[in-house]
Amino acid sequence: MNIEYIKEIALKLFLCDSPTGFSKNVNMLLLDLLKELGYDATLTNKGNVKLFIEGKDHSKKRATSAHVDTLGLMVRSIRGDGTLAVTNVGGPSIPTLDGEYCKIMTRDGKVYTGTILCSSASVHVYEDAKSKPRDLDSMLVRIDEKVNSKEDVVKLGIDNGDYIFIDPKTTLTPSGFLKSRFIDDKGSVCAILGVLKELKEKNLLPAYDTVVYFVNQEEVGHGAATTDSDIDEFVTVDMGCIGKDLAGNEYAVSICAKDSGGPYSYELTTKLIQIAKENKLNYIVDIFPFYGSDIGAAWRSGVDCAGALIGPGVHASHGMERTHLEAIENTMKLLYLYLTTK
Numbered sequence: 001m002n003i004e005y006i007k008e009i010a011l012k013l014f015l016c017d018s019p020t021g022f023s024k025n026v027n028m029l030l031l032d033l034l035k036e037l038g039y040d041a042t043l044t045n046k047g048n049v050k051l052f053i054e055g056k057d058h059s060k061k062r063a064t065s066a067h068v069d070t071l072g073l074m075v076r077s078i079r080g081d082g083t084l085a086v087t088n089v090g091g092p093s094i095p096t097l098d099g100e101y102c103k104i105m106t107r108d109g110k111v112y113t114g115t116i117l118c119s120s121a122s123v124h125v126y127e128d129a130k131s132k133p134r135d136l137d138s139m140l141v142r143i144d145e146k147v148n149s150k151e152d153v154v155k156l157g158i159d160n161g162d163y164i165f166i167d168p169k170t171t172l173t174p175s176g177f178l179k180s181r182f183i184d185d186k187g188s189v190c191a192i193l194g195v196l197k198e199l200k201e202k203n204l205l206p207a208y209d210t211v212v213y214f215v216n217q218e219e220v221g222h223g224a225a226t227t228d229s230d231i232d233e234f235v236t237v238d239m240g241c242i243g244k245d246l247a248g249n250e251y252a253v254s255i256c257a258k259d260s261g262g263p264y265s266y267e268l269t270t271k272l273i274q275i276a277k278e279n280k281l282n283y284i285v286d287i288f289p290f291y292g293s294d295i296g297a298a299w300r301s302g303v304d305c306a307g308a309l310i311g312p313g314v315h316a317s318h319g320m321e322r323t324h325l326e327a328i329e330n331t332m333k334l335l336y337l338y339l340t341t342k
Contacts, residue, residue, distance in 0.1 A: 001194055001198060001329050001332045001333060001336070002194060002197060002198065002201075003325050003328075005193075005194055005197055006191075006193075006194050006325065006329075006332075007172055007325075009033060009193060010170070010178065010186070010187075011172075013026070013029065013068075013189060014168050014170040014180050014182060014186055015168065015170060016029050017070075017072075017103070017163075017165040018068050018069055018070055018216075019069065019072025019073075019089045019090070019163055019165065020070070020071075020072065020089050020216065020217050020218075020219045020220050021047075021069070021216070021217065022069075022072075022163050023047040023068055023069060023216035027043055027047065027049050027214075027216075030049045030214050031049060034049070034193075034196070037193070037196055037197050037200050038200050039051055039196060039200075041212075046216065046217070047216040047217070048213055048214065048215045048224075049068070049213070049214040049215075050213055050214075051196075051211070051212040051213075052209070052211055052212075053199075053206055053209070053211075053212065054205065054209055055205050055206040055207055055208040055209040056205050056206070056208070057207060057208050057209075057342070058208070058209055060209070060233070061208060061211065061230055061231050061232050062206065062207075062208050062209070062210045062231070062233045062234070062235070063210065063213065063231045063233070063234040063235075063305070064192060064211075064212055064213070064234070064236065064237060064335065064339070065192075065213035065215055065223070065224050065234075065236045065237065065294045066185050066186075066188035066191070066192050066214060066215075066238065067185045067188075067189075067214070067217075067218030067223045067294065068185075068186070068189055068214050068215065068216060069090075069216045069219050069223070070090070070168075070182040070184075070186070071088075071091065071092040071166070071181070071219060072088075072089040072090065072092070072163060072164060072165060072166060073086045073087065073088060073089060073092070073097075073102070073116070073163075073164035074086065074087050074088075074089055074161055074162065074164060075087075075141075075158065075160050075161060075164065076136075076160065077160055078154065078158065078159075079140065079150065080149065081148065081149070082143065082149050082150065082153050083141060083142055083143070084104070084114075084143065084158070084164070086116070086136060086139055086140065087136065088136060089163075089220075090219030092166070093318045093319040094134055094135055094136060094139060095134035095135075096320055097116045097134070097139060097166065098117060098118050098139070100115070100116045101113065101114070101116075101167040102114050102115065102116050102164050102165060102166050102167060103164070103165040104141065104143065104158055104162055104163070104164050104165075105162060105163050106156070106158055106159065106162055107157075107159065107162065108157060110156070112144065112145060112156060113144045114141045114142055114143045114144055115142045116139060116140075116141055116166070117140060117142055118132055118140075119132070119140055120138070141164060143158070166181060167181075168180045168181040168182050169320070176324050176326065177250075177322055177325075178323050178324070178328070179320070179321070179322045180321060180322075181319075181321060182321070183312075183314045183321040183322070183323050184238070184239040184314055184321060185218070185237075185239055185311075187239065187311075187312050187323055187327075187328055188237040188238055188239065188311050188331070189214060191237055191311075191312065191328050191331045191335065192212060192214075192335065194328075195335050195336045195339065196212070198332070198336055199339075199340075204340060206339045206340060207340055207342045208232075208342070210339060213226070213294070218238075218293075218294055218297070221292065221296075222297050222300075222301075223297050224236065224294030224295070224301075225297045225300065225301035226298060226303060228303065229302065229303060229304065231305045232305055232306065233268055233305060233307075233308075234294075234295060234298055234303070234305045234308075235272070235308045235309070235310060235335070235338060236293050236294040236295050236307070236308075236309050237310055237311050237331060237335060238293050238309060238311045239311050239313075239323075240253070240256070240284075240286065240288075240310075240311045240312060240313040240314060241254070241288045241291065241313075241314070241317060242313050242315045242316075242317075243315075246286050246288075247284040247285065247286050248284055248313040249284070249313050249327075250312075250314070250322060250323050250324045250326075250327055251313070251324050251327050251330070252282040252283055252284050252312075252313055252326075252330055253276065253281060253282065253283045253310055253311065253312060253313075253327060253330040253331040253333075253334050254283070254285075254286050254310065254311055254312070254313050255269060255272050255276065255284070255308070255309070255310050255334075256269075256286055256291075256308075256309040256310070257269055257285055257286065257287060258287050258288070259287070259288040259289075259293065259309070260288070260289060260290055260291055261293075261296040264295065264307055264308050264309055265307050265308055268306040268307065269285075269308045272308055272310060272334065272338060275334060275337050275341070276334055279333065279337055281333055281334055282330045295307035310331060311331055312327030312330070312331045313327050
């Protein structure tokens with residue numbers, strides 16, 4: 001598997017802001033990347049990139065997906081002192097946002113920079129600067145413009161409902177670690193693109209007809225809700241959890257047996273485990289206690305398919321995340337083997 005390709009596209013993807021509902025720019029980037037690989041994908045009305053690949057056998061249809069949408073913030077209201085009150089987009093870990101740089105984009109495309117801060121920001125001024133809970137009610141955005149009132153901010157064109165993009169701080173270390181916000185799930189997007197590149201370079205077709213979705217709005221629960229009712233098997237690629245008594249780590253592909261929505265399809269999950277075991281991949285099987293995926297969205301939309309979940313182990317999810325390129329590589333290998341075998 002071509003890890004150099006993953007390094008190349010990771011920075012492009014991670015630096016392209018795409019909080020849930022704001023997918024245009026990342027979708028255009030994805031369409032370009034897919035075209036470079038020799039694929040013609042389409043864009044749905046909902047904002048999902050969809051790719052159909054003809055397989056060797058047409059008796060079954062498989063699907064895979066990863067989500068391009070990330071966590072973010074929106075302007076909830078403009079405060080009297082010229083700072084911005086915020087509302088969450090998806091479920092970012094709010095305490096980790098204290099001190100993060102951001103951008104505010106208006107509806108007419110103007111972009112301003114700022115910093116996300118607690119309202120008790122200075123230890124020299126506020127007695128509770130260190131102890132105040134970092135939650136949505138206490139967080140604000142300090143805009144890097146000369147503003148001292150709501151009226152000043154309105155003159156900039158900033159309004160309620162404008163997106164606030166959080167700086168992902170994407171870094172690839174010499175030791176192979178990918179550090180960034182939003183590895184959930186752009187790490188998986190990279191993995192699928194790596195598999196698609198491998199198929200093209202080897203001039204291989206999947207074992208069965210295959211649909212690939214790069215979905216928006218997964219972070220709010222309905223990313224892969226689809227009307228494609230003829231899908232037989234659906235293996236989504238999303239981050240693997242790490243921590244507490246879970247088995248996941250930053251070097252392995254996680255195979256999820258159950259999340260908060262219930263068990264995944266037993267036979268399909270077992271098949272993935274067998275593929276990983278037979279090919280000596282670094283894999284683990286795990287339970288994700290506070291988690292949902294595109295399989296749940298597909299099932300709730302009425303898709304009658306077997307569903308399973310795999311993905312690279314990611315530490316500190318919804319905060320300052322980290323994984324290793326080995327986890328992405330193992331995920332790529334498992335997905336590739338699944339798609340090319342019956």
